[in-house]
Amino acid sequence: MSEVGTRKVLVTGGGTGIGRAVAEALLRAGGQVVVSGRRVEVLESLTTAWPGQAFALPCDLASLEAREGLLRRAAGLLGGLDGFVHSAGQVVHQPPGHIGEDALRAQLEVNLIAPLRLGEQALEVLEPGGAQVFIASTLATRPVVTSAVYSAAKAGLLQVMKVLALVGAARGVRASAVLPGVVETDMVREVRLAPGAGPLSEPEYARRQEAQLAGLRALHPLGRLGRPEDVAEAVRYLLGASWISGSELVLDGGLLLRE
Template sequence: MSATGTRKVLVTGGGTGIGRAVAETLLRAGGQVVVTGRRADVLEALARDWPGKAFALPCDLASPEAREGLLRRAAGLLGGLDGFVHSAGQVVHQPPGHIGEDALRAQLEINLVAPLRLGEQALEVLEPGGAQVFVASTLATRPIVTSAVYSAAKAGLLQVMKVLALAGAARGVRASAVLPGVVETDMVREVRLSPGEGPLPEPEYARRQEAQLAGLRALHPLGRLGRPEDVGEAVRYLLAASWLTGTELVLDGGLLLRE
């Protein structure tokens, strides 16, 4: 039998990238999942692949009105809820002096405010012994010059997680976070343009993309980028570990060992 925390789980950002890998990891282990996010098409595709096991619940997580009651709606689809994973995220690389107001607000909302509000819901909805896991980033502890807003939001998320761990302890509702290094997803493959730089022609975009990925791989002593499945397995472990709460699990191929 699957461990409590992994049986009936809501996964945000569950249609693509890390979120989808988390959902599929849980499904392969015998769990049921509700996947949520803005893109109904990719959520419904996953549900079709896992009939009766995966359910799509589209939601604009950046909207306070849309996410109100989200965990109760997910629990209604599954007949209860013992796990919650916040994987949805947004990063816009901009150096100081070039940080757009819209990008600032959007990153804070999806990376910090939304998981806080959903985590508050989880304290009320999750079954005793259940767990919530937040996908953070090594950029929360070691920022780069273009990550001020994203790093600040993810660092704040780690403190939110610890408060939720304390608040949920009386009911045995655990909270933890995973801090991945660079994981090869569509978000990471997007070429980072310099301030004022316009769209690149396709051959130049492809060249810059490969150079960017090669540089990112070189940051990791193990010699490769993370795979979404690596994070999926780590999240499943955190959901299932019944004597673990308030923990930050670094999963980075040795990235933080670098000076």
Template structure:
């Protein structure tokens, strides 16, 4: 199998959609073997079907401590080894202080922060020497907005988890790094953001709201466009194989953080 260590046998969480799917497809095009996980089996199987014998769907609800127990080991068994892990699974629920729903708060903390820490502990045991993990964080980890308290706190915490895992993995040359994307055009940003107490939108209102939302988000980026999942996947692929990079954060944001 070709490619540097870290890019050969890889588990991708959130691998059925958006950035995770682009990462999985990038790795698969380069000849890797990939296990994809997420809750929706059918979206994982859509990818796996395209690469028989090299891509495997392993559905898992990462908010469940029981379900995620031993996940890295199961992926390693499927691939006869594991040298890479990308954590792209995530949830973003935009709510302003005073309107933060308890269930949404718990769920975001679990998937964006607790799951990657627990899976990271597994990765330290399971990844081969010289292997790598890459976490998909966010520019909202360093530049919050009024609706992102929980998401921003979780992603900021994720960066500290990444640094600790980088230190813990170093004796075996196991590396940990993160990417911080600006706004990327995926399902996550195409969910309409409602005002507190706002009634559900009709299909027409929903389409108009999403279009206006995307225009507003696009305007935040000096480069004048949203990121594509492929933009992020290219950087993740590079970090997986970068044998002297550990504990680093790579910002990919079309210049977003240049603006106040």
């Protein structure tokens, strides 16, 4: 029998990247999963691969109306819910003086406000002994010059997680967070352009992309970027770890050891 917290789980951002890897890890372990995200086709590719075990709930988490009652809808599909993973995220790299208003508000909405509101829902919906896990980032503790908004949102998310852990303890509902270093996903492979830079030719984009990834790899003493599967296994562990709550688990290939 799988551990409580891993049996019936909602994963936001479950169509791609870390969220997809989390969903697949839970499914392989015999759990049932509801995946949520904006892109219906990628969600349905998972439900097609895991019929009767994976279910899709398309949702734009930036919309208050769309995310209202999301946890209860997921519980309705699975006949209950004992786990919640917030993996959906958005990052726009912009230095101070060039932070767009839309980018500012979108990152705060998806990376901080949405997980807070969904975490509140989870306190009411998750079965006793269940857990919620939030995907944060090492940028919450060590920002770079282009990550002011993203870092602030993820730092705030860590405090939200700890409050949810305190409140949920009365029902035995746990909350934790993982702080990955740089994980090779579509979001990380997107080339970071200087403010005002024009579009790049395809060969130049590919060259800049490889240089960017090589630079990011060099930041990690273990010599590689993280894989979504690395984070997924840590998330699955925290979901089922019955005596862990309020904890921050760093998975960063040694990144934070760098001066």
